[in-house]
Amino acid sequence: MQVSEFSQLTGVSSHTLRYYEKIGLLKNVRRNASGHRDYAEKDLAWMAFIQRLKATGMSLDNIQRYSEYREQGDVSLVARKQLLEVHKSQLESYIQSQQSHLAALQDKINHYHQQIND
Amino acid sequence: MQVSEFSQLTGVSSHTLRYYEKIGLLKNVRRNASGHRDYAEKDLAWMAFIQRLKATGMSLDNIQRYSEYREQGDVSLVARKQLLEVHKSQLESYIQSQQSHLAALQDKINHYHQQIND
DNA sequence: GATTGACTTAGAGTTTACTCGAAGTCGTAA
DNA sequence: TTACGACTTCGAGTAAACTCTAAGTCAATC
Numbered sequence: 001m002q003v004s005e006f007s008q009l010t011g012v013s014s015h016t017l018r019y020y021e022k023i024g025l026l027k028n029v030r031r032n033a034s035g036h037r038d039y040a041e042k043d044l045a046w047m048a049f050i051q052r053l054k055a056t057g058m059s060l061d062n063i064q065r066y067s068e069y070r071e072q073g074d075v076s077l078v079a080r081k082q083l084l085e086v087h088k089s090q091l092e093s094y095i096q097s098q099q100s101h102l103a104a105l106q107d108k109i110n111h112y113h114q115q116i117n118d
Numbered sequence: 119m120q121v122s123e124f125s126q127l128t129g130v131s132s133h134t135l136r137y138y139e140k141i142g143l144l145k146n147v148r149r150n151a152s153g154h155r156d157y158a159e160k161d162l163a164w165m166a167f168i169q170r171l172k173a174t175g176m177s178l179d180n181i182q183r184y185s186e187y188r189e190q191g192d193v194s195l196v197a198r199k200q201l202l203e204v205h206k207s208q209l210e211s212y213i214q215s216q217q218s219h220l221a222a223l224q225d226k227i228n229h230y231h232q233q234i235n236d
Numbered sequence: 237g238a239t240t241g242a243c244t245t246a247g248a249g250t251t252t253a254c255t256c257g258a259a260g261t262c263g264t265a266a
Numbered sequence: 267t268t269a270c271g272a273c274t275t276c277g278a279g280t281a282a283a284c285t286c287t288a289a290g291t292c293a294a295t296c
Contacts, residue, residue, distance in 0.1 A: 081230035112199035
């Protein structure tokens with residue numbers, strides 16, 4: 001599929017897709033006879049994972065590191081697993097901190113509620 | 119207290135403190151005879167709340183809006199409460215999404231685990 | 237009276253992650 | 267055969283949130 005369809009399916013603009021390729025997140029994107037990008041099914045899955053990593057606060061820089069590992073094939077399985085484990089534990093403590101922020105917000109809201117008496 | 123101590127206590131650099139004042143997050147900071155900032159206890163509490171809002175993903179722009187309300191006094195209590203309630207519900211769904219990302223990461227890690235057989 | 241250290245302002249520079257624009261190529265449809 | 271739409275590259279521009287620099291002031295200390 002070409003860029004417009006891929007963009008549609010992933011929700012990422014064609015500009016951003018080219019940018020991601022330039023900085024090494026997407027690699028080895030196929031080209032058709034006239035030099036246009038021709039994305040494969042597996043690019044969709046990888047792009048979805050990129051989006052997940054990004055949504056959990058991983059920098060494009062780190063995602064790029066993971067992308068490098070991916071390219072190296074099976075020799076990097078352990079490294080990739082470790083990278084994800086570190087990221088996962090960071091995410092866990094991040095979620096915990098967000099939960100305590102949430103509780104503090106609720107307290108503040110309750111406080112306003114008392115002051116307002118509505 | 120002056121800027122260096124306030125910076126120490128809040129963990130925010132003096133540059134950033136001045137920046138926050140410039141964009142209207144911190145307002146009416148007292149000055150001493152020689153024109154130096156002289157932060158009060160209540161500035162500490164407000165700064166802590168700014169940091170909490172920021173940590174939960176609120177933009178400085180929105181925090182500034184809240185800061186305006188604060189300055190208006192009691193007439194804005196309802197507005198402030200509403201702003202926090204909106205933010206709180208956004209935070210709740212954000213935490214939920216992070217939790218589902220976390221589960222997906224665990225799945226991926228398990229998958230690597232199987233492949234590695236360690 | 238000179239030096240030091242902490243402050244002041246205004247404005248320029250940095251980082252991350254896009255986002256856009258210009259100029260050009262290619263295949264199809266009128 | 268020319269017009270179109272979708273693509274291409276390269277490089278410049280943008281937004282948010284800092285971060286730093288330069289030049290200057292002021293109080294205290296040597």
